[in-house]
Amino acid sequence: MDNREVIGSWLSGPRAAAEKMGVEFGYRGERLGLPESGPGSIASVGRRIAALFIDWFLSVLIAYGLLAHRDVHLASNWALLVFGAVSTIGLGLVGATPGKLIMRTRVVQVDGTRLTLLGALLRAVLVLLVVPAVVFDRDTRGLHDKAVKTVQIRV
Known part of the structure; x- marks a missing residue:
């Protein structure tokens, strides 16, 4: 193997290197039995980050509204x-926060059931x-999702 192959696999990442060796990864969520796209598929990272920013913005507004005068x-x-x-x-009662509702995502257990209030607190x-x-x-799926056996899906 010459140096160009080593550098190329390093730059391309482990997925590209594994696929070059014949290892098939499949699509995100396939191992969990979720569809590849559409409702019930794993929510994209962009949707999840957007939901996080919306929730954080609302939380900051609420906190400043309640305490800014102090x-x-x-x-x-x-x-x-x-x-x-x-x-x-939000996650314990309806499986979504305001940001997740806006971005049309929901957090569910891997088996498809709703997250418990204790699981929502831990997450x-x-x-x-x-x-x-x-x-x-x-x-x-982040470690927070793996710890409580959840996945964030598209609605």
Whole structure:
């Protein structure tokens, strides 16, 4: 193997290198029994990030609306608590936060059932820790989703 092949596989990533060796990955969600596209398929990363930004923006607005007249720095800390509460309540009751509803996604258990309130709380705490949310598998499920056995799907 010459140096160009090594550099090419490194730049292309592990998926390209594995496919070159004949390993088939399939589509995102295939291992979970989800459809490749349309309703019930894994939500795209772009939709999930957009939903996260919408939820964070709403949480900051709520925190500043409630506490800005007292202390701006206190309001920024409270935004985390508001975000956690909105995530826990929204996911535990309807399987979605306001941002997820706008982006037409929903969080469900891998078996298709609704997430419990305790599962929603654990997932929200892990999202607030950030690292579990940015480490993900080939189905783009973060560690926070794997810990509570959930997947974010398109509606």
